[in-house]
Amino acid sequence: MKIGELARVTGANIETIRYYERIGLLPEPHRTAANYRRYGEAHRSRLAFVRHSRDLGFTIEEIRSLLDLSDHPERDCGEADRIATSHLEQVEEKIAQLELLRDELARIIGRCRGGLAGDCRVIEALGDHKYCEGTHA
Amino acid sequence: MKIGELARVTGANIETIRYYERIGLLPEPHRTAANYRRYGEAHRSRLAFVRHSRDLGFTIEEIRSLLDLSDHPERDCGEADRIATSHLEQVEEKIAQLELLRDELARIIGRCRGGLAGDCRVIEALGDHKYCEGTHA
DNA sequence: CCTTGACCCTGTAGTTGCTACAGGGTGCAT
DNA sequence: ATGCACCCTGTAGCAACTACAGGGTCAAGG
Numbered sequence: 383m384k385i386g387e388l389a390r391v392t393g394a395n396i397e398t399i400r401y402y403e404r405i406g407l408l409p410e411p412h413r414t415a416a417n418y419r420r421y422g423e424a425h426r427s428r429l430a431f432v433r434h435s436r437d438l439g440f441t442i443e444e445i446r447s448l449l450d451l452s453d454h455p456e457r458d459c460g461e462a463d464r465i466a467t468s469h470l471e472q473v474e475e476k477i478a479q480l481e482l483l484r485d486e487l488a489r490i491i492g493r494c495r496g497g498l499a500g501d502c503r504v505i506e507a508l509g510d511h512k513y514c515e516g517t518h519a
Numbered sequence: 520m521k522i523g524e525l526a527r528v529t530g531a532n533i534e535t536i537r538y539y540e541r542i543g544l545l546p547e548p549h550r551t552a553a554n555y556r557r558y559g560e561a562h563r564s565r566l567a568f569v570r571h572s573r574d575l576g577f578t579i580e581e582i583r584s585l586l587d588l589s590d591h592p593e594r595d596c597g598e599a600d601r602i603a604t605s606h607l608e609q610v611e612e613k614i615a616q617l618e619l620l621r622d623e624l625a626r627i628i629g630r631c632r633g634g635l636a637g638d639c640r641v642i643e644a645l646g647d648h649k650y651c652e653g654t655h656a
Numbered sequence: 657c658c659t660t661g662a663c664c665c666t667g668t669a670g671t672t673g674c675t676a677c678a679g680g681g682t683g684c685a686t
Numbered sequence: 687a688t689g690c691a692c693c694c695t696g697t698a699g700c701a702a703c704t705a706c707a708g709g710g711t712c713a714a715g716g
């Protein structure tokens with residue numbers, strides 16, 4: 383299939399596919415006489431792996447390692463587990479941070495009674511960290 | 520005070536301060552004879568406002584609007600409330616997304632029993648969306 | 657007086673993960 | 687032959703910084 387079809391079936395953007403090829407995440411496909419990229423099932427499934435991993439928030443470098451493992455089934459799977467676990471920890475940390483943020487924002491907004499910007503508690507609170515309760519970022 | 524001291528008291532990076540000036544978020548300060556930037560209390564508190572807002576996740580453009588309001592105390596404060604509320608909604612959405620992600624990651628990792636990459640459930644699950652339960656991103 | 661080191665300056669390029677052109681070629685139907 | 691959808695390369699842009707390179711300034715110590 384051509385790049386447009388691959389884009390359609392994987393949900394990836396054409397530019398993104400070419401970008402992945404450029405950075406070495408996808409192998410260079412065969413070319414037709416007219417220099418068009420021609421993809422097969424192996425490309426499709428590799429791209430699906432990449433997109434799925436990106437959707438789960440893995441970085442390109444993490445995906446590179448995961449693909450490398452996937453290409454070497456005889457290796458130990460511990461590395462994949464380590465990458466995923468460390469990623470999970472980062473996600474959990476991010477959630478905790480955002481929850482602090484959410485509470486802080488809700489508190490700041492709750493103080494606003496409308497009126498003039500000069501008396502606005504939102505603006506006041508943004509200007510002065512001392513109004514904060516939580517220890518956000 | 521000079522830029523190094525301003526950086527110290529606000530916790531901002533020197534390069535970041537110059538960057539904020541370049542994009543018009545901070546006013547151009549006076550210069551000494553040697554062309555050094557010289558800051559006063561007004562600069563310090565404006566930078567604190569910016570850093571605090573950034574820590575709370577507001578974008579530069581949102582901060583630009585908030586600063587504009589802060590500079591015009593006679594205006595209506597509804598805009599500040601609107602920006603903050605919309606931001607809070609985004610934070611809540613992001614938390615919800617990350618929670619789905621977290622559950623999905625935990626589920627994938629839980630299936631790993633160690634062993635060889637060829638049999639690894641983590642890698643298998645990344646390669647095939649059909650193993651997913653949630654409707655993550 | 658001279659040097660050392662800490663600080664400051666400008667301007668530009670790098671980061672991440674794409675996305676968006678500009679300017680051109682190909683393939684098929686009308 | 688002409689229109690249109692598709693493909694190609696190469697480069698520049700996004701957010702919000704961060705990191706130099708290559709220079710100037712200033713106070714203290716020898």
